Amino acid sequence: MCARETGRRTGRPRSAEADRAILDAARQALVELGWGRLSMGDVAARAGVAKTTLYRRWANKNELVVDAVAALFDELELPDRGSLRADVEGVVLQFAALLEQPATRTALMAVVAEATHDEALRRRIRAAIVDRQKRLVIEGRRRAQERGEIPPDDGDPTAQVDLIFDVIAGAVVHRALVSCEPVDADWAARFTTVLLGGLAAASAI
Amino acid sequence: MCARETGRRTGRPRSAEADRAILDAARQALVELGWGRLSMGDVAARAGVAKTTLYRRWANKNELVVDAVAALFDELELPDRGSLRADVEGVVLQFAALLEQPATRTALMAVVAEATHDEALRRRIRAAIVDRQKRLVIEGRRRAQERGEIPPDDGDPTAQVDLIFDVIAGAVVHRALVSCEPVDADWAARFTTVLLGGLAAASAI
Amino acid sequence: MCARETGRRTGRPRSAEADRAILDAARQALVELGWGRLSMGDVAARAGVAKTTLYRRWANKNELVVDAVAALFDELELPDRGSLRADVEGVVLQFAALLEQPATRTALMAVVAEATHDEALRRRIRAAIVDRQKRLVIEGRRRAQERGEIPPDDGDPTAQVDLIFDVIAGAVVHRALVSCEPVDADWAARFTTVLLGGLAAASAI
Amino acid sequence: MCARETGRRTGRPRSAEADRAILDAARQALVELGWGRLSMGDVAARAGVAKTTLYRRWANKNELVVDAVAALFDELELPDRGSLRADVEGVVLQFAALLEQPATRTALMAVVAEATHDEALRRRIRAAIVDRQKRLVIEGRRRAQERGEIPPDDGDPTAQVDLIFDVIAGAVVHRALVSCEPVDADWAARFTTVLLGGLAAASAI
DNA sequence: CTTTAAGCGAGACGGTACGTCTAGTCTTGTT
DNA sequence: AACAAGACTAGACGTACCGTCTCGCTTAAAG
Numbered sequence: 001m002c003a004r005e006t007g008r009r010t011g012r013p014r015s016a017e018a019d020r021a022i023l024d025a026a027r028q029a030l031v032e033l034g035w036g037r038l039s040m041g042d043v044a045a046r047a048g049v050a051k052t053t054l055y056r057r058w059a060n061k062n063e064l065v066v067d068a069v070a071a072l073f074d075e076l077e078l079p080d081r082g083s084l085r086a087d088v089e090g091v092v093l094q095f096a097a098l099l100e101q102p103a104t105r106t107a108l109m110a111v112v113a114e115a116t117h118d119e120a121l122r123r124r125i126r127a128a129i130v131d132r133q134k135r136l137v138i139e140g141r142r143r144a145q146e147r148g149e150i151p152p153d154d155g156d157p158t159a160q161v162d163l164i165f166d167v168i169a170g171a172v173v174h175r176a177l178v179s180c181e182p183v184d185a186d187w188a189a190r191f192t193t194v195l196l197g198g199l200a201a202a203s204a205i
Numbered sequence: 206m207c208a209r210e211t212g213r214r215t216g217r218p219r220s221a222e223a224d225r226a227i228l229d230a231a232r233q234a235l236v237e238l239g240w241g242r243l244s245m246g247d248v249a250a251r252a253g254v255a256k257t258t259l260y261r262r263w264a265n266k267n268e269l270v271v272d273a274v275a276a277l278f279d280e281l282e283l284p285d286r287g288s289l290r291a292d293v294e295g296v297v298l299q300f301a302a303l304l305e306q307p308a309t310r311t312a313l314m315a316v317v318a319e320a321t322h323d324e325a326l327r328r329r330i331r332a333a334i335v336d337r338q339k340r341l342v343i344e345g346r347r348r349a350q351e352r353g354e355i356p357p358d359d360g361d362p363t364a365q366v367d368l369i370f371d372v373i374a375g376a377v378v379h380r381a382l383v384s385c386e387p388v389d390a391d392w393a394a395r396f397t398t399v400l401l402g403g404l405a406a407a408s409a410i
Numbered sequence: 411m412c413a414r415e416t417g418r419r420t421g422r423p424r425s426a427e428a429d430r431a432i433l434d435a436a437r438q439a440l441v442e443l444g445w446g447r448l449s450m451g452d453v454a455a456r457a458g459v460a461k462t463t464l465y466r467r468w469a470n471k472n473e474l475v476v477d478a479v480a481a482l483f484d485e486l487e488l489p490d491r492g493s494l495r496a497d498v499e500g501v502v503l504q505f506a507a508l509l510e511q512p513a514t515r516t517a518l519m520a521v522v523a524e525a526t527h528d529e530a531l532r533r534r535i536r537a538a539i540v541d542r543q544k545r546l547v548i549e550g551r552r553r554a555q556e557r558g559e560i561p562p563d564d565g566d567p568t569a570q571v572d573l574i575f576d577v578i579a580g581a582v583v584h585r586a587l588v589s590c591e592p593v594d595a596d597w598a599a600r601f602t603t604v605l606l607g608g609l610a611a612a613s614a615i
Numbered sequence: 616m617c618a619r620e621t622g623r624r625t626g627r628p629r630s631a632e633a634d635r636a637i638l639d640a641a642r643q644a645l646v647e648l649g650w651g652r653l654s655m656g657d658v659a660a661r662a663g664v665a666k667t668t669l670y671r672r673w674a675n676k677n678e679l680v681v682d683a684v685a686a687l688f689d690e691l692e693l694p695d696r697g698s699l700r701a702d703v704e705g706v707v708l709q710f711a712a713l714l715e716q717p718a719t720r721t722a723l724m725a726v727v728a729e730a731t732h733d734e735a736l737r738r739r740i741r742a743a744i745v746d747r748q749k750r751l752v753i754e755g756r757r758r759a760q761e762r763g764e765i766p767p768d769d770g771d772p773t774a775q776v777d778l779i780f781d782v783i784a785g786a787v788v789h790r791a792l793v794s795c796e797p798v799d800a801d802w803a804a805r806f807t808t809v810l811l812g813g814l815a816a817a818s819a820i
Numbered sequence: 821c822t823t824t825a826a827g828c829g830a831g832a833c834g835g836t837a838c839g840t841c842t843a844g845t846c847t848t849g850t851t
Numbered sequence: 852a853a854c855a856a857g858a859c860t861a862g863a864c865g866t867a868c869c870g871t872c873t874c875g876c877t878t879a880a881a882g
Contacts, residue, residue, distance in 0.1 A: 444732060512731070512732065515731045516728075516731045516732055519724070519727055519728035519731045520728045520731075522724050522728070522792055522793055523649075523650060523721075523724035523725045523727070523728035524649065524650075524651060525724075525792075525795075526649060526717070526720045526721040526724045526725070526792065527648065527649035527717060527721055528649070532795045533795075535793070535795075536794065536795055539793075540793060540794050540795075569805070572790075572794065572796065573802070573805055573806060573809065575794070576786045576789045576790040576794055576806075577782060577785075577786045577806070577809065579785075579789050579793070580782075580784075580785030580786040580787070580788060580789030580790065580793075581781045581782045581785040581786065582785070583785060583788075583789060583793075584781045584784050584785030584788060584789075585777075585781040585785065587727060587730075587731065588727055588740070588744075588745060588784070588785075588788075589741065589745050589777065589780070589781055590737050590741055591777065597778070600774070600778055600817065601778060601781075601782070603813070603816065603817045604778065604782065604810070604813030604814060604816070604817050605809070605813055606813070606816070607812055607813040607814070607815065607816020607817055607819075608808070608809030608810055608811070608812040608813030608814075608816070609809060609812070609813075610812065610816065611808065611809070611811070611812020611813070611815065611816065612805065612808045612809050612812055
C-alpha cells in the first residue's frame with residue numbers, strides 16, 4: 001500500500017494503527033471534501049496523527065489519496081443471474097452504483113487525470129483496475145457459452161473482450177461522470193439491448 | 206465564451222485581444238501543467254495581462270479552464286461520407302485523433318476529474334461540452350433518416366440520442382484514456398458494427 | 411526600516427499601517443516570549459495581518475526581529491542636562507536601565523549571538539542599531555562644543571565617535587550582561603570620570 | 616561535565632568515548648553553524664552516536680552546548696612587556712585575537728545570550744570567565760605599581776579593578792562583536808591612551 | 821555462567837514553526 | 852470603465868528540528 005521499505009529491521013517499527021487511521025481518514029476526507037479541498041493537515045488531524053507521519057509514508061498528497069482509494073475497486077462481483085442479459089444489466093447497475101459514491105468517482109477520475117501525463121501511473125491503473133475488471137467480461141462470456149446463449153470461441157477472444165469492456169465501462173463512466181445522468185434500470189435495459197444486439201449482429205457476419 | 210454582461214455601454218471596452226490571449230495561455234498552461242498545477246498568476250503572465258483582467262471575465266479558475274477546454278472540442282465536424290456506417294466510423298476516428306493529442310486528453314480528464322465533486326462545474330461541462338457535441342449524433346441520425354437507412358422518429362428521440370452519445374463517446378474515451386490502447390480503423394470498424402447492429406436490434410423490438 | 415525598494419511606482423502601495431502593526435506586534439512578542447519562542451505566525455496574528463505580509467517586507471524571522479530590537483533602542487534620548495559630565499552620566503544610566511529590562515537584554519544578546527556567524531545579519535545590526543545610536547555621541551559632542559567644554563573638531567571626528575561609542579556601550583553592556591553587576595549612579599560617576607579624563611588626555615596630545 | 620547520576624551501579628556503563636565524541640562534535644558544529652542552526656540530530660550524526668545517547672547525558676540542547684563551550688576561555692596570558700601601556704595594548708590585542716576566531720566569538724555570545732534568562736548560567740559564566748580574567752587586570756596593576764607607573768593602592772582596589780575590566784573587555788567585545796570593526800594596533804593605541812588618561816585623571820581627584 | 825539492569829543505534833512519533841505558494845480581492849495610478 | 856501592477860487575507864504545502872518513545876541488540880557486574 002504505502003511505500004514501505006521491507007529491508008529495515010532496526011529502529012522503532014511504523015505503527016500499523018497509524019497506517020489504518022490515516023487511510024481511513026483520507027478516504028473519509030475525500031468523500032466529504034473532494035480531492036482539491038482535502039488537506040494533509042486535516043487528514044492528519046482526523047487520524048489523530050502528526051502531519052510528519054503522513055509524509056513519512058507518502059511523498060505527497062497525490063500518492064496518499066491514490067492509495068487510500070485503490071482498494072475501492074475490488075468489490076465488483078458477477079453473481080450468476082441466470083441469463084446473459086441479466087448478468088450484463090447486473091454488472092452495469094453495480095458499476096454505476098460504485099461510481100455514484102463520491103469517493104469512487106473522485107478517486108477514479110482524479111487518478112485518470114493525473115495519469116494523462118504520467119506513463120508509469122497509466123500502467124499501474126491498467127494493471128490494477130482495467131485488467132482486473134476484464135475478468136467480469138470473461139466470466140460473463142464463459143457462462144453464456146455454457147448456457148448456449150452465445151457460440152463458443154473459434155479463435156482468440158481477447159480483442160472482443162477488450163471491445164466489450166470498453167463499451168460497457170466507457171458508456172457507464174461517460175453517462176455517470178461526464179453526461180451526469182442517472183444509470184437506472186431503464187437505461188441499463190436499453191443499453192443492454194443495444195450491446196447484445198450489436199454483439200449478435202457482429203458475430204453473425 | 207466568457208460571461209460578458211451585455212448591459213454595459215460606457216467606459217473602456219474590454220480588449221478582444223486579451224480574451225484570445227488569456228484562453229490561449231490557459232490552454233497552453235493546462236496542457237503543460239495539468240489542472241492542479243495551472244495557476245491564475247501564471248496564465249495572466251503568459252497572456253501578458255493582469256490577474257484582475259482574468260477575474261473580470263471569469264468568476265474563478267474552474268470557469269476559465271472549462272471555457273478553455275470546451276473550445277478544444279468545437280473543431281469536431283461531421284462531413285457527409287455517404288452512409289451511416291461511414292459517418293460513424295469517421296466521427297469515431299476523428300474523436301480518437303483529438304484525444305490522442307496530449308492537449309485534449311489532459312484537458313478533458315482534468316475538467317471531468319474536477320467536476321466529480323463540483324456540481325456547478327458539472328452543469329457547466331454538460332452545457333459547454335456534452336450538449337454541444339450531441340449535435341453530431343443528431344445530425345448523423347437526420348442524414349441517415351433522409352437516406353432511408355433508419356426509420357423516422359415516431360416519438361421524442363432525446364433518450365436514444367443520449368444513449369448513442371454515451372456509448373460512442375464513452376467507448377472511445379475509455380479505450381483512449383483508461384485502457385490506453387489505440388483507436389485505429391480496425392477497432393472503429395468493429396465498434397461500429399456492434400453499435401449499428403445493436404441499434405437495429407433495439408428498434409426492431 | 412524594512413527593505414522597501416524605492417523604485418516602484420505602480421501597483422497598490424504597501425500599507426504603512428501594516429508596517430507599524432507588525433513591528434509593534436514583534437516588539438511585544440519579543441518582550442513576552444524572547445527570541446526563540448517568538449514565531450512569525452504569532453506576530454502576524456497579533457498584528458492582524460497575513461503571514462505573507464511579513465515575508466513581503468522581511469526575508470525571514472531574523473531580519474524582522476533585528477528591526478524590532480533596533481526600535482527598542484530608539485527610545486534612548488539625550489536630554490540636555492547642562493554639562494557634558496551630566497549628559498554622559500545620564501545616557502549611561504538610561505542605557506543601563508534599558509538593559510535591566512529582560513526584554514531588551516535578551517533581545518540584544520540574542521541578536522548579537524546570532525550575528526556571530528551571519529555576515530549579513532552583522533551588517534544589518536550595524537546599520538539598524540550601532541550607527542543609529544551613535545547619534546547620541548554625536549549630539550553630546552556637539553552640545554559640549556557649543557558650551558565650550560571641548561574644542562571644535564579640526565578634522566573628521568568619525569574615528570573618535572566610534573571609539574567613544576565602543577567604550578561607553580561596551581562598558582555598560584559588559585557590566586550589565588556579562589559581569590552582571592549593577593550599573594548604579596556611583597559606577598556611572600566613576601566611569602564618566604575615567605572616560606572624560608581619558609578623552610581630555612587624548613586630545614591634549 | 617554532564618549530569619551523571621551517581622546512584623547507579625548495575626547495567627552497562629556509559630561510554631566515555633561517546634562523551635568525548637559528542638562534546639567534540641558539538642564544539643565543531645557550534646563553530647560551523649552557530650547556536651541556532653546547530654541541531655541535536657546533526658551533533659549525534661557527527662559523533663557517530665544515536666540521538667538518545669545525547670539526551671541520556673544532557674537534558675536538552677542548551678545544556679549540551681554550554682558544556683561543549685566551557686573550556687574554550689582559559690588561554691589568555693599577560694606576558695610582561697615592560698610598561699603599563701605596552702601591557703594594556705598587548706592584552707587588548709590578545710583578547711581581540713581570541714574573539715576573531717569564530718569558535719570563541721560564537722561560543723561566548725551564545726552562552727551570554729543564553730544566560731540573559733538563566734540566573735544559574737550567569738553565575739557560572741561569572742566564575743568561569745569573568746573572575747578568571749580579572750586576574751589579568753590585577754596582575755597588570757601590580758606590575759605598574761612596582762615600576763612606579765601608578766601609585767600604590769591606599770584602599771580596597773576591587774571597585775577599580777572591576778571598572779577597568781568592564782571598560783577593557785566591554786570596549787573590545789563591543790567593537791569586535793557588535794560594531795564589527797577591526798581591533799587593530801591603531802585602535803588599541805588610541806583606546807589605551809583614553810583608558811590610561813582617564814585612570815590618571817580619576818586618581819588625581 | 822547465567823541473569824539483569826542499563827546503555828546503545830536506529831528510527832518512528834507528536835508537535836511546532838518555518839518559508840513558499842496560490843486563490844481570489846483590493847487599491848493605486850494610467851489609458 | 853478597463854487596465855497593469857502589485858499588495859492584501861487566508862490557508863495549504865512540504866521541510867526541519869525538538870524531545871520522546873519503542874524496538875532489538877550489546878555489555879558489564881551481580882548473583
